[in-house]
Amino acid sequence: MNKELLADYYAQHRDEIVGFVAMRLGDDDTAQDVVQDIFVRLLKSDKLISDITLPALVFTMARNAVADWFRRRRVWEEYEHYIIATGTDHETMDSIISANELMERMERTLARLAPECREAYRLHIYGGMQVAQIAKETSLPYRTVEYRIGQARHAVRQALRQAL
DSSP, X not given: OHHHHHXXXXXXXXXXXXXXXXXXXXXXXXXXXXXXXXXXXXXXXXXXXXXXXXXXXXXXXXXXXXXXXXXXXXXXXXXXXXXXXTTOOGGGXXXXXXXXXXXXXXXXXXXXXXXXXXXXHHHHHTSOOOHHHHHHHHTOOHHHHHHHHHHHHHHHHHHHHHXX
8 A cells, every 4th residue: 555655646746856855955866866765765664654644754754865965975075175185186095094994993983882882883784773673672762772873873973083
């Protein structure tokens, strides 16, 4: 039932949603990718979706996806500015900080966290589990798991910023 509802909504409102995202991003191709990702996530979801809640859900997801896109872009631009400021050309970018160095720094940061935070973060990032799934598996309240993941993200983010 959800798939039919989503297919109908997508067919009727795709252009409107792409326009909503494109107006904020300024790029039609990226907007189409974002909208496609939203509907793929909805199709994979096992949550109950009704024709009443679907429009608000789709536009909320679109707004959040735009915010995430700008957040990722900001990090990329900060890294680009660092590369330019240090006079490094693109061929030697790999020599600045390798993926292994970043991974080691992240693992050291995770090792300093409380075991509960570390476990929740690993399940979320490496295990690809949603907060609700982790809460169910660990028999913890949703908010507790959300808080632990947030604490771990904050610590990892700070460590990676220091690395750059």
